[in-house]
Amino acid sequence: MSEHVQFNQKLIDFLDASVSKYHAVSEITKLLTQNGFMRLEERDSWSLEKGGKYFVVRNNSSIIAFVNGEISPQETGLSIVGAHTDSPSLMLKPNPIIRNSGYIQLGVEVYGGALLKPWFDRDLSIAGRIFVRDKTGELSERLVDLENPIGFIPSLAIHLNRDANGNSPINAQTDILPILSQENLSDDLTGSPLEELLKSQFMDPEDSLLAHDLCLYDTQPASVVGLSNEFIASRCLDNLVSCYTGIEALLGSSHGKLSMVVLNDHEEVGSLSTTGADGPFLESIIRRLCKSWIDCDEEVVKARSMVLSCDNAHAVHPNFSDKHDPNHRPLLNRGIVIKYNAKQRYATDGFSAAFFKDLCEEDIAVQSFVSRNDMPCGSTIGPLTAGKIGVRAIDIGISQLAMHSCREIIGARDPLYLYKALGKFFSIEQ
Numbered sequence: 001m002s003e004h005v006q007f008n009q010k011l012i013d014f015l016d017a018s019v020s021k022y023h024a025v026s027e028i029t030k031l032l033t034q035n036g037f038m039r040l041e042e043r044d045s046w047s048l049e050k051g052g053k054y055f056v057v058r059n060n061s062s063i064i065a066f067v068n069g070e071i072s073p074q075e076t077g078l079s080i081v082g083a084h085t086d087s088p089s090l091m092l093k094p095n096p097i098i099r100n101s102g103y104i105q106l107g108v109e110v111y112g113g114a115l116l117k118p119w120f121d122r123d124l125s126i127a128g129r130i131f132v133r134d135k136t137g138e139l140s141e142r143l144v145d146l147e148n149p150i151g152f153i154p155s156l157a158i159h160l161n162r163d164a165n166g167n168s169p170i171n172a173q174t175d176i177l178p179i180l181s182q183e184n185l186s187d188d189l190t191g192s193p194l195e196e197l198l199k200s201q202f203m204d205p206e207d208s209l210l211a212h213d214l215c216l217y218d219t220q221p222a223s224v225v226g227l228s229n230e231f232i233a234s235r236c237l238d239n240l241v242s243c244y245t246g247i248e249a250l251l252g253s254s255h256g257k258l259s260m261v262v263l264n265d266h267e268e269v270g271s272l273s274t275t276g277a278d279g280p281f282l283e284s285i286i287r288r289l290c291k292s293w294i295d296c297d298e299e300v301v302k303a304r305s306m307v308l309s310c311d312n313a314h315a316v317h318p319n320f321s322d323k324h325d326p327n328h329r330p331l332l333n334r335g336i337v338i339k340y341n342a343k344q345r346y347a348t349d350g351f352s353a354a355f356f357k358d359l360c361e362e363d364i365a366v367q368s369f370v371s372r373n374d375m376p377c378g379s380t381i382g383p384l385t386a387g388k389i390g391v392r393a394i395d396i397g398i399s400q401l402a403m404h405s406c407r408e409i410i411g412a413r414d415p416l417y418l419y420k421a422l423g424k425f426f427s428i429e430q
Helices: 003-017 023-035 193-202 238-252 281-291 296-304 350-360 381-389 414-427
Strands: 038-040 053-057 062-066 078-084 087-100 104-113 124-133 137-147 179-182 208-218 221-227 231-234 258-264 308-309 337-340 366-369 392-397 399-401 409-413
Touching: 003 023, 003 078, 003 221, 003 231, 003 238, 003 414, 023 053, 023 062, 023 124, 023 137, 023 238, 038 399, 062 238, 078 238, 078 381, 078 414, 104 208, 137 193, 137 208, 137 231, 179 193, 193 208, 238 258, 238 308, 238 409, 238 414, 258 281, 258 414, 281 296, 281 381, 281 392, 308 350, 308 381, 308 414, 337 350, 350 366, 350 392, 350 414, 381 392, 392 414
Parallel strands: 038 053, 078 258, 078 308, 308 392, 337 366
Antiparallel strands: 053 062, 062 258, 087 104, 087 208, 104 179, 124 137, 124 208, 221 231, 231 409, 337 392, 399 409
16 A cells, blocks of 8 residues: 555545544544643643653644753744634534425524535535533533434535526625425424424433534535545545644654644634634743743844745636636645735745745645735735744645635645655755
């Protein structure tokens, strides 16, 4: 079995288990714990050992893991890999039950810049977390995955919408409400069938459901596709593939210097939160790390550090190749993409691009992406992280098709390329 096939088998298992960002962080927590990492709590004082392996979770949706160096970070700086745990999705509203034309539907809110058409005619389930008060009055948080397909968003027949294949717009308030079940005359019209389902599977009879963070997800598992098995199709490849690959690279890193993986939440909605890249999470952890060393100047550490912001890049679509700049058309399975933008929507500059190309020169292919001048550019955690903590940064990523769809495509060889590049990054001196 080839190396990339072995790597992808574990990646696919992770993707299938990560039905929400909360489940993704839970899976990463298990992986870190199994490999000797110790969980730290922000509300406690820390006593860090040289060479120790640690992680910190915030809001169960963002996580920072690091290997403490044998040498002071003032001498080596920090090698930081960043990615994000969230993906565009359809989130359930606080009071989601809608009764309409004999059906029970769910009210949803669009999270992030989601492509809406791919959500139609899919087998959908619900995952996330609920907050419960038990009979003693104690509040608790519980992971939820209904697993079975319990809803769908049917397309309107073309006979009723002759412009369905044209420019027919999708109204996010009225057109994407999933059907949960059919209404019967004997139903309790005042109750919530979703709440009853959650209670039957995740709660005791005396428990009260107080709140939830739940989303829809496509139940189709991740799969290897293509005539030569050259592609991977899955939900949330943007950006769970970077999360998993970064953690795997950290697990194989040496203990010589301080290596870190930062997985932020809320990238898809601007990153301004306690768990986002435009929030205080990373800066707080760096400050506490520096305080654990004698005579360690935090500003010197930052000046010696580097962030690799890993987020997927737009591969050229063969049906729409004119959407790319002619000289910057990344292909699947052709290596890691360096992302450029003169307006600093990506953090790459000449120094960081040269650094990364030199890192990959021997055995890892590198491509370049820059948007056309007449098309807007997305952004990542890279510029936000660099601006927040004052550290050099570069934006890189695996190329993909169907970005922000509920089912995306990457090249089957590219995750291993990224893993090897991140491993080399963790192994070198700054």
